[in-house]
Amino acid sequence: MLETSTAHSHTYNEITNQPVSWKTTVDAISSQWAELQPQLTITPDTHYVFVGCGTSLYIAQSAAQCFQEITGYTSLAVPGSEVFLSAKSTVPSRYPVIAFIISRSGTTTEALLAADYLAANRSNVTTIGITCNSDTELTKRTRFSIQLPHAHEESVVMTQSFTSMLIALQYVAASLAGDQMVIDQISSLSTYLQRDIRSFESKAQELGENLNLDHFVYLGLGPNYGLAQEGNLKLKEMTQVHCEAYNPLEFRHGPISTVREGSAIILLAGNRERDYVPSLVTDLKEVGAFVASCSPYPIDGSDMHLLVGKELTDVPRCALYMPFLQYLAYYRAVSLGLNPDQPRNLSQVVKLDE
Amino acid sequence: MLETSTAHSHTYNEITNQPVSWKTTVDAISSQWAELQPQLTITPDTHYVFVGCGTSLYIAQSAAQCFQEITGYTSLAVPGSEVFLSAKSTVPSRYPVIAFIISRSGTTTEALLAADYLAANRSNVTTIGITCNSDTELTKRTRFSIQLPHAHEESVVMTQSFTSMLIALQYVAASLAGDQMVIDQISSLSTYLQRDIRSFESKAQELGENLNLDHFVYLGLGPNYGLAQEGNLKLKEMTQVHCEAYNPLEFRHGPISTVREGSAIILLAGNRERDYVPSLVTDLKEVGAFVASCSPYPIDGSDMHLLVGKELTDVPRCALYMPFLQYLAYYRAVSLGLNPDQPRNLSQVVKLDE
Incomplete structure (x- = not known):
């Protein structure tokens, strides 16, 4: 299938690498989340907000629905720009909120502005950055962070980073809910994709x-x-x-x-x-x-x-x-x-x- | 501007009628809501969900943001089909919910199925139908209803019904929040459009x-x-x-x-x-x-x-x-x-x- 002319396409290689990156993602998130979760204060009325731009907004949309379905907590997806320009209409104000801010590079301007806005204006919100780079600007501006550098990409378009960050967030939901069936299924994804x-x-x-x-x-x-x-x-x-x-x-x-x-x-x-x-x-x-x-x-x-x-x-x-x-x-x-x-x-x- | 060939277009007439229909909408919703609101139980943790299909989903999306901004209550927009096929991922389960189900005709299958699903499966949800017809099937299947028959349309496409139902929902938000400035502005819309x-x-x-x-x-x-x-x-x-x-x-x-x-x-x-x-x-x-x-x-x-x-x-x-x-x-x-x-x-x- 792989033609000579495309042998060096980053996009092709990154799509094709997903059985590997998904397996590494499950390993990475299970250890990072085991360390992170005990540091969070989660109450029965906590709301979850997923923030992203472009491809990361689509991760947010899918993750919010997965999260609410698995955990029962009210979960919302919000474009980065609507956090810092329209928070009153988008980010719940009456509840403790855990906000996942999604950015492959960890440097997207709107993701950074969203993190800064929440830190400065919303004491009810705890921010967690999720990126495919290590030690980014976003990491500095969020309270906590999840880093999946193995899913880093050379291509402009996001492929394995989309699925890896989505899988990581689904893992977090399953872990919060103690849903071992979902964790097992997520862990098996790499094998099914390989097949x-x-x-x-x-x-x-x-x-x-x-x-x-x-x-x-x-x-x-x-x-x-x-x-x-x-x-x-x-x-x-x-x-x-x-x-x-x-x-x-x-x-x-x-x-x-x-x-x-x-x-x-x-x-x-x-x-x-x-x-x-x-x-x-x-x-x-x-x-x-x-x-x-x-x-x-x-x-x-x-x-x-x-x-x-x-x-x-x-x-x-x-x-x-x-x-x-x-x-x-x-x-x-x-x-x-x-x-x-x-x-x-x-x-x-x-x-x-x- | 009005050409002979379009003189009898329902669409044209319905677009052009909006200064009239908006004024009637404010009158209609102020009296209907004054009667309806005292029958609702609203607590500080009530969530609002706006349900629609097609054009009515876009009313829902705008109304949810307006509602949260004006009232501070967490508000969500959900496509009709995702209520009865994917409620776990979309409709909050841990809070009292007031769900506005939006349908111009009051007969859209997915709106009816959404109303039926919520009535049968979600005791935490109170449904309010909003339509541009009187005494529709939706009215029978929701707990309460708002009816704006003056914004009824002959055209397939929705124009004055979109704006009229949106204005009615904004009025409801302002009324719940006691925000007279917003009520005054909504009441002035007809005059500005006329101008x-x-x-x-x-x-x-x-x-x-x-x-x-x-x-x-x-x-x-x-x-x-x-x-x-x-x-x-x-x-x-x-x-x-x-x-x-x-x-x-x-x-x-x-x-x-x-x-x-x-x-x-x-x-x-x-x-x-x-x-x-x-x-x-x-x-x-x-x-x-x-x-x-x-x-x-x-x-x-x-x-x-x-x-x-x-x-x-x-x-x-x-x-x-x-x-x-x-x-x-x-x-x-x-x-x-x-x-x-x-x-x-x-x-x-x-x-x-x-």
Whole structure:
């Protein structure tokens, strides 16, 4: 599968490294969290807030839903800018809050401003930075930190860092809840990905190289919504192809009007929405879409189907959908003659001048 | 401005009717809420959840931020489907919850299923339906209801119903918080729109008829994010033009890669993000975008600017951004020879067969 022309693509190598980085992530977070958790004051009314920008916001969106589902604590995702510009409308003020601030580099301006804002203005908030670098600026500005430097990346686009930080946050939730079943499943992810990664890559290549498809829609519900957003962002960053992301049932409320010959729908389905999938696929086929579905069960009527994590429950399965979406963006970029490592108009870290 | 060919468009008439419907909305909600509020048990740890599908989800997103900002209570927006398929990850379980379920028709399947799910499974939740019809199915399935039948619509797309339900929910927040300043501002919205509506329409027509622009991006932060999403959905439903919506600072984290000659950025800016607007506009101009900005202050470098609600604070100003966005979609549809009242692939109410 690996072609000569792409042998040195950082993006390709970082996607392909995920069985390794996921295993290291579980080891790293289990030891770091064992040290960190006893230092936190957690009360029954603690709220959790997940803060990020871009890809890190999509980690935040998925992590917040996973966290609330596993722990029962109220959990929210907030874009970095809305913390320091709109805290009254976004960050709970009447409860103790633990805020995870997510930034691969640990230097994103908005993540730093969010950390500074909370430290200066919100005594009810304890901040924990989570990064894929060691000893960053964010580490200095948050009360605590989680560091996953093994998931560091050379590429502009985030791939293994997305899944590694998501898995780490799911581990934290399971650890807080004492949910050994979820911890065991998270620990097994690396093995499942190792088993399936070539099949995910092969299907992603087939879909990415199909240039008859020129409009992509990513659908995910609940914890999968952030994954759909991230799949969409990967393709958008790397190829500038017209693409969008929605909750699958929301998609019928308006956006389905854009589907036509040439539209590909990438459906990330879990167990919770299984009863609603058949009629959705029927509706999508009726308006002319190509349907590529990813789920832990077969889906009739799909033009392409990936069996993903049938051994897993919905929350721990999340990361396993991502390599297919990442390879899809990668192969589309390569087939368009673009450099996946260096997207148009973008740099590795967004730094703002006010 | 009103052309012969569009004289009988329901969409046009419903957009244009907003000074009237907003005034009636304030009258209706003030009397309905005065009757409803004493029947509710509200404690300091009550959480508010706003549930909707499609346009109603975007009302929910804006309303949740407005609510938390005005009242200080933790407030969340949840898509209807995630209530009945993923409640554990979305609806707080440890607190008393007041859930507003938003549906113009009062018959949307997912809104009804959400109401039924909460009634059957969550004794901590009190449901309040909000509709633009009287005595609907939703009214029967929620504990309480707010009915705004004067904002009923003949068109498939929602325009005055969006702003009317949003204004009603802002009124409720202000009433709960005893915030007379916000109530006064909400009560004045009709007058401000009456004053400015022809100017909003004229600029929307100019922009909508500019067929050199074929990619639209709507940007809004905090309470304005739901408005940007709704502006985007209006254009998408009515024209199928390539369009997207983001938080303005998030847009730099990846999606800006798609901007090119022919991209129009519609920036909805408030007072809270004012310091960050100039550098954003500079960045957008650098990558070749046409920038149409709407704000209560002038914005240098904009290709088009609308002065919106300079007398108002950020939350009560929300509704006033919408008529421009609605007219923009309308005029683009007309200039493409499409019928704005009857979008492709859509019907007035989404009803599901499981």
